Amino acid sequence: MTKYDVAVVGGGIAGLTAAVYAAKAGKRTILIDKQGRFGGRAMSTVKQGVTFNMGGHALYFGDAYDTFRELGLSLKGSKPSIDAHGIWKDKCSVLPTGAGSLMATPLLTWKGKMELAGWLAKLTKLDTSRYDRISLREWIEGNVHDPMLRNIFYSLLRTASYAAAPDLQAAGPVLKQFQAALRGVLYLDRGWGTMADELRELASKHGVRLLTNCKAVSIEHEDGAVRQVRCEDGTVIEAENVIATAPPAALCRLVPNAEATALARWNAQAIEVTAACLDVALRKLPEPKRQFVYGIDRPVFLTNQSRAARLSDNGEQVVCLIKYQSKETDAKQDLQDLEHTLDLVQPGWRDELVVKQFLPKITVCHDFVHIRREECPGPAVPEIKGLYVAGDWASHGELLVDAATASAKRAVRTIPKIEQMKEAAL
Structure with a gap:
C-alpha cells in the first residue's frame, strides 16, 4: 500500500483542480471518485450527435476562467451576443x-x-x-x-x-x-465535459494517480489527525492530508464523529440551490432573433448556446432552458413551465425537435453565501489536522464554479508543507 501526501476525495471540478495543484507542488497525490469518469456535474453527454451539458453552464470571466487559463486549458468556444429579450405578462419584448x-x-x-x-x-x-x-x-x-x-x-x-x-x-x-x-461569458465547444477531460489529462500528466469507481465510505482520523480513506471495495488509502470535495451532508457521514467538528456547523448552515433544466436540439429556430431570454415575472431563463459554441454534428441549435427552483419542487409543473416558455419564445419548436433532455432537479450548488451563514467553510477542518474541504459550497464569497476552483486552491495552499516550500523558495 502506497502512502500519499494528498488524497483528494471527489473528482468534480474542485477535486480535479485540487489534485492538479497539489501535484504541481510536488506532492504525491491520488484522486478518487465513485463514478466511472471524472467531471462531476461538468460532464457532458452526447445524444444523436448533440452535446448536452448537465444543465445550464456558462463560464464567467472569474476565478475559474483565470485558473483554467493559468493551467493551460484550451477553453475552445466563444462569447455569445448579449442581445436579449424579457418575458413579462406572457409577452416577449426587447430587454435593455x-x-x-x-x-x-x-x-x-x-x-x-x-x-x-x-x-x-x-x-x-x-x-x-x-x-x-x-x-x-x-x-x-x-x-x-x-x-x-x-x-x-x-x-x-x-x-x-x-x-x-x-x-x-x-x-x-x-x-x-x-x-x-x-464582461460576457464563454460557451464551450462540445460542452463542459471537454474542460473536465483536459483537467483529468493534466492531472495524469503531473503524476496524479486516478481511481474511478472507488467510493469512499470513511475518512478516518486518530489523535486529532487524518490517517486514511477507506473505500467501499476494501481499498485503504493512507494519506497525510485529505481534501474532501463531497457536499457537507455527505462529509458528515464520511467523517467519524463529525458532529464534534466544524463540519456539523457547515452542514447545518448549508442551503442547497437546485434548478430544473430542459435542453432541446432544434433543426432551426422558428424565431431566430429570440436566442437569449430572461423571465422577468417568472424564474426562468432561455439561451441558445449554439450561437457561440459548436454542440452538434449536423448544425442543430442547442437551446437550454432553466427554471430556478424554490425549496418545494414539482417536476411535472416545472416541465410544463419550461415548455410553455419555449412555446412563447419559439412557437412551433416541436416541429423542429431532434432530441431533448430534461433534468427535473439538478444541484446548482450545495451552499452559497447567504445572510444566515455563521462562517465561511474551510479550507481546514480545525479539529482534524490534515483534513481540508473544497467545492462550490466552500465559498469565501465566490459563486458557482468560481467557488469550486477558489476553494480547491485554498485547500492546497493551506497544507503546511506546501506553505513551507513556498516560504523557503522566497
Whole structure:
C-alpha cells in the first residue's frame, strides 16, 4: 500500500483542480471518485450527435476562467451576443442590455431608461464588498427606484447567480458575479465535459494517480489527525492530508464523529440551490432573433448556446432552458413551465425537435453565501489536522464554479508543507 501526501476525495471540478495543484507542488497525490469518469456535474453527454451539458453552464470571466487559463486549458468556444429579450405578462419584448435596446425596449418608461443607463455606467466600478452583509432584496429595494427596473434587476441577478433567493442571498457576491457577467461569458465547444477531460489529462500528466469507481465510505482520523480513506471495495488509502470535495451532508457521514467538528456547523448552515433544466436540439429556430431570454415575472431563463459554441454534428441549435427552483419542487409543473416558455419564445419548436433532455432537479450548488451563514467553510477542518474541504459550497464569497476552483486552491495552499516550500523558495 502506497502512502500519499494528498488524497483528494471527489473528482468534480474542485477535486480535479485540487489534485492538479497539489501535484504541481510536488506532492504525491491520488484522486478518487465513485463514478466511472471524472467531471462531476461538468460532464457532458452526447445524444444523436448533440452535446448536452448537465444543465445550464456558462463560464464567467472569474476565478475559474483565470485558473483554467493559468493551467493551460484550451477553453475552445466563444462569447455569445448579449442581445436579449424579457418575458413579462406572457409577452416577449426587447430587454435593455445596451444603448440601442435601451431606447427600443417597451418595458421601461423614459425615467426608468435613464435610471438604467446610470446603473450600466457605474455597475462595473461598484465596490460590491460594501454589500456583503445585506440581502439582495435589501440592496435592490434600497437602491433601484423605478418599479419595473427593480423587476428587471431581480431577473438579471437571479440569472447571474443561478438562484431565486433574493431574501437570503448576500448582495455583494451576487453583484460581483454580475460585474463578471457584464464582461460576457464563454460557451464551450462540445460542452463542459471537454474542460473536465483536459483537467483529468493534466492531472495524469503531473503524476496524479486516478481511481474511478472507488467510493469512499470513511475518512478516518486518530489523535486529532487524518490517517486514511477507506473505500467501499476494501481499498485503504493512507494519506497525510485529505481534501474532501463531497457536499457537507455527505462529509458528515464520511467523517467519524463529525458532529464534534466544524463540519456539523457547515452542514447545518448549508442551503442547497437546485434548478430544473430542459435542453432541446432544434433543426432551426422558428424565431431566430429570440436566442437569449430572461423571465422577468417568472424564474426562468432561455439561451441558445449554439450561437457561440459548436454542440452538434449536423448544425442543430442547442437551446437550454432553466427554471430556478424554490425549496418545494414539482417536476411535472416545472416541465410544463419550461415548455410553455419555449412555446412563447419559439412557437412551433416541436416541429423542429431532434432530441431533448430534461433534468427535473439538478444541484446548482450545495451552499452559497447567504445572510444566515455563521462562517465561511474551510479550507481546514480545525479539529482534524490534515483534513481540508473544497467545492462550490466552500465559498469565501465566490459563486458557482468560481467557488469550486477558489476553494480547491485554498485547500492546497493551506497544507503546511506546501506553505513551507513556498516560504523557503522566497
